[in-house]
């Protein structure tokens with residue numbers, strides 16, 4: 001068609017057309033241009049960090065295979081196969097878990113992730129990385145993952161496939177579950193947790209576990225929807241949606257004690273809500289803002305409410 005071949009022809013053509021047709025034509029041109037959204041590495045990096053990083057790292061097998069392996073299996077010409085796998089993962093390695101299907105991601109996003117992985121140009125598989133010198137250990141301490149507090153999406157046992165490890169102090173890691181939007185348990189998170197976490201059996205080290213069926217129950221019985229988290233001064237604030245109500249749970253350490261504080265802000269609460277704090281393990285759960293009875297706390301309906309809860313371990 002001549003229309004797309006040059007601006008001049010387009011102008012001449014448009015000049016002779018009735019108004020309604022011009023609008024349709026312009027609309028068609030802009031629509032067809034839109035569907036050519038190119039894979040873009042910056043989008044790919046952002047979506048990779050949110051959706052894939054928990055299980056795939058550059059140069060070694062963790063929960064899933066390394067990006068080096070993925071780039072080799074899925075070179076530039078195989079983006080359709082990449083797309084097919086991510087939307088409907090198969091089962092290849094009997095020693096790993098099944099990868100969750102990423103059906104919530106658009107094809108543009110998945111192709112952008114592919115472009116990002118290929119652009120990384122990872123050259124060294126893990127076997128090529130020297131790790132013979134034990135004296136290298138002190139230098140490793142400076143790795144960001146060993147800082148406390150530290151927050152990372154990761155696979156944790158007894159939670160939904162993607163949880164968030166909140167490593168608050170050297171003595172405590174908190175498992176925050178993105179499917180049920182809540183704290184699930186705490187364990188003595190060690191400094192090198194992320195180096196060997198898939199080998200470390202944390203299940204029998206859990207010292208506190210929240211056991212109520214729901215953390216927050218609203219009269220409408222909404223299922224929570226995880227909206228993401230932001231890191232404020234190193235500690236995470238989790239955002240969840242329950243129908244029209246939004247919750248912001250900021251988790252911070254308690255100075256001088258082993259434990260954590262939750263600052264829970266609830267916006268647009270149309271009817272009273274109950275917070276359930278039943279738990280196993282030796283912990284004292286208190287609130288400086290509300291009264292707790294039988295491990296539960298009632299928050300009245302209001303445009304905005306802030307609740308502070310402390311969980312302190314002996």
Ligand code: HEC
Nearest residue numbers: 051052055063064065070091092093096097098099102161
């Ligand atoms: C909860 C962990 C987890 C998350 C999150 C995850 N994966 Fe995977 N992925 C796996 C596991 C485990 C395997 C290996 C499965 C097997 O071999 O049976 C895998 C395998 C793969 C493979 C290799 C398939 C092959 O042919 O061997 C690709 C490609 C891949 N994942 C891409 C992604 C992308 C892209 C994302 C993010 C959008 C992602 N994964 C998120 C766990 C995960």
